[in-house]
Amino acid sequence: MNIYVGNLSPVTSLAELRGCFEIFGEVAEVSISAYKIHGVPKGFGQVEMPSTEHAQAAIAALQGKELAGNLLKVQEE
Numbered sequence: 001m002n003i004y005v006g007n008l009s010p011v012t013s014l015a016e017l018r019g020c021f022e023i024f025g026e027v028a029e030v031s032i033s034a035y036k037i038h039g040v041p042k043g044f045g046q047v048e049m050p051s052t053e054h055a056q057a058a059i060a061a062l063q064g065k066e067l068a069g070n071l072l073k074v075q076e077e
Contacts, residue, residue, distance in 0.1 A: 001055035005062075006044040006073035008032060020062060021047050025054025046077060 005017065018030045032045035049055040055076070063074045 001049055001052045002077040003047045003049065003055055003059060004044065004073075004075050004077040005047055007070045008041065008043050008045055008072070009068035009070045010041045010043070012041070012068045012070075016067065017045060017047065020065075020067060021049060021058050024058035024061065025049055025051050 003021075008017070012032065014030050014032060017032065018027050021027045021030070026049065027047060028050050029048040030045065033042040034040060035042060047058075049058065059074050059076060062072055065072050
């Protein structure tokens, strides 16, 4: 299942984002979108989890939780 993660802090790393979701199960892929010219993060990313059950648990638990000073917006993509 693909998961949208919004309101990411510019200092959030791929490892930090992956770590938040790995608590709930296997994470296949993590990405944080950035502007091509400057490389500055856009403030959102995607997480792919193979298990729908684990993904839904992660969404429910992480929606509105703080990461690097920002409250996450997490939803099925």
